[in-house]
Amino acid sequence: MKGTITVSPVTRIEGHLGVKVETDGTRVTSAQVVGEMFRGFEQILRGRDPLDAQQITQRICGVCPVEHGIASITAQDAAYGVVPPDNGRIVRNLIQAANFVTSHLTHFYLLAGLDFVDLAQVTTYTGRDPALVGLRDWAKSQLASATVNPVGPFLPQFPAQLISDPALNIGVIKHYLDALEMRQVGHKLAAVFAGKMPHAATLVPGGVTEQVTAIKIVQYRALLGRLRTFVTESYLPDVAAVAAGFPDYFGLGRGCGNFLAYGVFPESSGSGGRFLPAGAIIGDRLQAVNVEAITEDVRYSWYSSASGRKPAQGETTPDPNKAGAYSWLKAPRYDGQVVEVGPLARLLVAYRDGSRPAVKTAVDDLLKAIGREPKDLVSMMGRHAARALEARLLVDRCTEWVEQLVPDQPACADFTIPDSGQGVGLTEAARGALGHWIEIRSRKISNYQCVVPTTWNCSPRDDRDRPGAMETALIGTPVADPKQPIEVARVIRSFDPCLACAVH
Ligand code: NFE
Ligand code: MG
Numbered sequence: 001m002k003g004t005i006t007v008s009p010v011t012r013i014e015g016h017l018g019v020k021v022e023t024d025g026t027r028v029t030s031a032q033v034v035g036e037m038f039r040g041f042e043q044i045l046r047g048r049d050p051l052d053a054q055q056i057t058q059r060i061c062g063v064c065p066v067e068h069g070i071a072s073i074t075a076q077d078a079a080y081g082v083v084p085p086d087n088g089r090i091v092r093n094l095i096q097a098a099n100f101v102t103s104h105l106t107h108f109y110l111l112a113g114l115d116f117v118d119l120a121q122v123t124t125y126t127g128r129d130p131a132l133v134g135l136r137d138w139a140k141s142q143l144a145s146a147t148v149n150p151v152g153p154f155l156p157q158f159p160a161q162l163i164s165d166p167a168l169n170i171g172v173i174k175h176y177l178d179a180l181e182m183r184q185v186g187h188k189l190a191a192v193f194a195g196k197m198p199h200a201a202t203l204v205p206g207g208v209t210e211q212v213t214a215i216k217i218v219q220y221r222a223l224l225g226r227l228r229t230f231v232t233e234s235y236l237p238d239v240a241a242v243a244a245g246f247p248d249y250f251g252l253g254r255g256c257g258n259f260l261a262y263g264v265f266p267e268s269s270g271s272g273g274r275f276l277p278a279g280a281i282i283g284d285r286l287q288a289v290n291v292e293a294i295t296e297d298v299r300y301s302w303y304s305s306a307s308g309r310k311p312a313q314g315e316t317t318p319d320p321n322k323a324g325a326y327s328w329l330k331a332p333r334y335d336g337q338v339v340e341v342g343p344l345a346r347l348l349v350a351y352r353d354g355s356r357p358a359v360k361t362a363v364d365d366l367l368k369a370i371g372r373e374p375k376d377l378v379s380m381m382g383r384h385a386a387r388a389l390e391a392r393l394l395v396d397r398c399t400e401w402v403e404q405l406v407p408d409q410p411a412c413a414d415f416t417i418p419d420s421g422q423g424v425g426l427t428e429a430a431r432g433a434l435g436h437w438i439e440i441r442s443r444k445i446s447n448y449q450c451v452v453p454t455t456w457n458c459s460p461r462d463d464r465d466r467p468g469a470m471e472t473a474l475i476g477t478p479v480a481d482p483k484q485p486i487e488v489a490r491v492i493r494s495f496d497p498c499l500a501c502a503v504h
Helices: 041-045 050-060 065-080 086-116 119-124 130-145 166-194 214-245 343-353 357-370 380-404 453-457 469-474 486-494 499-503
Strands: 003-007 017-023 028-035 259-261 264-266 274-276 279-282 285-287 294-297 331-334 421-429 432-441 444-451
Touching: 003 486, 017 469, 017 486, 028 469, 028 499, 041 050, 041 444, 050 065, 050 432, 050 444, 065 086, 065 421, 065 432, 086 166, 086 214, 086 264, 086 380, 086 486, 119 130, 119 166, 130 166, 166 214, 214 357, 214 380, 259 343, 259 432, 274 343, 279 343, 285 343, 343 357, 343 380, 343 432, 357 380, 380 486, 432 453, 453 469, 453 499, 469 486
Parallel strands: none
Antiparallel strands: 003 017, 017 028, 259 279, 264 274, 279 285, 294 331, 421 432, 432 444
16 A cells, blocks of 8 residues: 655654655655754854864764864865874874764664664573673563654664574674773774864864874774774674675665765875775766865755855755755755765775775675675665774774874964965765865854765755655665564664754
């Protein structure tokens, strides 16, 4: 029977994402992804001192604050013509990478991976692990009182195909508990050079304010070692095992097939390469990124400002009564195309680019272990695999970056804020391509525009009526039970959406 299903809220953090899907009785035939909230950061920034921007924009989100800070200071570096010294560049990488890894393991263990785990198994746990015993008793009490809630953190859960191997299942549940502690380790790791987390205090144009000392290098090394052990011995193996156990999910949620990555983690000062390179894959062809090809449509967004603008000339004028609109997200497009951003986009661009042997080896090793091909990565399960692979690549690369720091050498270069100027900061957040555009007049911010990963992925239809990346990925998703659309939820969560960011 045909029908409409609304899932709202759908994410376990950063709510206010609603998804409405039409089905023909068995599969999704069309989807509307709705950003249900307006925030107004771009207005808040107008008229402010430019140096407020990296602090204010970090408040867009508690999950990826560091990346907003980095995008902001990168835009300001460009506007002021300042180049961070090597220590400053490397410290930025170390803070940002720590945040990526923390975000990725949070997503798998706390936000989306639990959809694959048979959580009820913990209620019959007979082993002696004190953490699991505690969880068992708590879970039983939850089950006694709760009803099924698609965003509930634990039990009860939607009925679905779950991990069938009991040993793997209980192992992932144990790692869920470990991941709570690893989040703390990841935050401490970033805070070694960020001063504090989640909102980093040390990010400034020209570098970072934190001094590089031998003791901080030792601290970073020690915490990184713990995180690295968890990523290599728990996270990546768990994702590989889940991926191997759900072969059908490599055919689900494939999406628009176009990908965009701005590149992240500069490996040298100035315009040198980035550890994860920039690139756009459009119609299966890898191209260099052209910042001028980025525009934002608002035909279906609750804004009265002009549609199709480049971000440098962007406007954000809310109009909650706009006829035909259905989301507070704008619809970013690249060269007019719908694109997907995120860890999968970064991995595919790096794999195709070929200049990073570590990426190729990591991807090929995983695919071989689970009996898959590169094309299978473009899927719901591929997004999980890409995240875990990226975490692995980053904990490894961080062990090398931290050794490149030189104690007691400068981490920041001087700069002067010009009377007027403009700059673009393109980087990557855990969830994908992130850009900040700053314009300065009379030494104040005259315009500030953010184009954010989840805005790309969760965008509404554009001026030509083409659905956004997630709206496209949902089409064809099977719906076994319209009251409990677990497959729809799994496809949505594979993008790790953050609506707080997307609307900003
Ligand atoms: Ni609020 Fe954010 C998004 C990420 S943008 S989580 O979308 O990652 O910096
Ligand atoms: Mg914006």
